Amino acid sequence: MRHFSSSFRIWHWLQAVLMFGMFITVLLRTTVMHKEQIGGIVQSRLAEIGTVITDEQAVLIGKAVRSPMWDWHIYMGIALAVLLVWRIAMVLKNGFGFDNNPAMQKVYRLYKAFYAVLAAMSLSGLVLYWKLAGESKATVETVHMVLGWSLFAFMAVHIIGVVLAEKSDQKGLVSRMINGRE
Numbered sequence: 001m002r003h004f005s006s007s008f009r010i011w012h013w014l015q016a017v018l019m020f021g022m023f024i025t026v027l028l029r030t031t032v033m034h035k036e037q038i039g040g041i042v043q044s045r046l047a048e049i050g051t052v053i054t055d056e057q058a059v060l061i062g063k064a065v066r067s068p069m070w071d072w073h074i075y076m077g078i079a080l081a082v083l084l085v086w087r088i089a090m091v092l093k094n095g096f097g098f099d100n101n102p103a104m105q106k107v108y109r110l111y112k113a114f115y116a117v118l119a120a121m122s123l124s125g126l127v128l129y130w131k132l133a134g135e136s137k138a139t140v141e142t143v144h145m146v147l148g149w150s151l152f153a154f155m156a157v158h159i160i161g162v163v164l165a166e167k168s169d170q171k172g173l174v175s176r177m178i179n180g181r182e
């Protein structure tokens, strides 16, 4: 049975909270805080009081309103990149800490894939934030978006998987991830 050290548990829950936070920022950006949606509301309200603005101006206002919310994507993204470095340091020092349970080997491969995708997300995110992509900007954005959604899918699969493991042959798994006891 795997032992979860206190630093690993702190790392795990910080990462879980931040990943949920990232999901919320993306959800807001693509729904109620969509720049065109906000811009459209401002545009129609201004029209009611006799001020006409163009669609482009409306989108600019939409982006400006969205901006303080989206800053959180950047803060939490940078924090996640730092957490990834922390996890890499743990792995270099003590290995992954996976056990030999044959039923879990596929899951452990999925965790390794998760780390690889997280590394690609951190790099592509920073490249976009620092505007380093040049002519490849659209490609980097697409890679970042598609991989980002794959991480959100991982979260769903992971949580369902943990619940199923807890209910079948790994009773106490979640409790061990919280308080570390064997």
Ligand code: HEM
Residues within 6 Å of the ligand: 002, 012, 015, 016, 017, 019, 020, 096, 104, 107, 111, 114, 151, 154, 155, 158, 159, 162, 173, 174, 177
């Ligand atoms: C309520 C939500 C969650 C619960 C109860 C939970 C619980 C667990 C447990 C029990 C493990 C150990 C599983 C094992 O030994 O195979 C684990 C591992 C892991 N969790 Fe979560 N988790 C949650 C949310 C998340 C979220 C949101 C993320 C971020 C995407 C995440 C990322 C990971 C990763 C990457 C591992 C593997 C770490 C490693 O062994 O290197 N978890 N989680």
Ligand code: HEM
Residues within 6 Å of the ligand: 022, 026, 029, 030, 073, 074, 075, 076, 077, 078, 080, 081, 118, 121, 122, 123, 124, 125, 126, 128, 129, 141, 144, 145, 146, 147, 148, 149, 151, 152
């Ligand atoms: C696990 C980590 C991350 C996830 C899951 C994630 C997810 C996403 C997703 C899904 C989008 C597309 C939003 C849309 O539909 O418009 C996006 C956009 C973006 N992300 Fe991240 N991201 C992560 C890390 C980062 C980091 C570390 C940074 C930079 C510090 C960053 C900066 C950006 C920027 C600047 C955009 C906007 C790109 C554009 O204009 O299209 N992200 N992210």
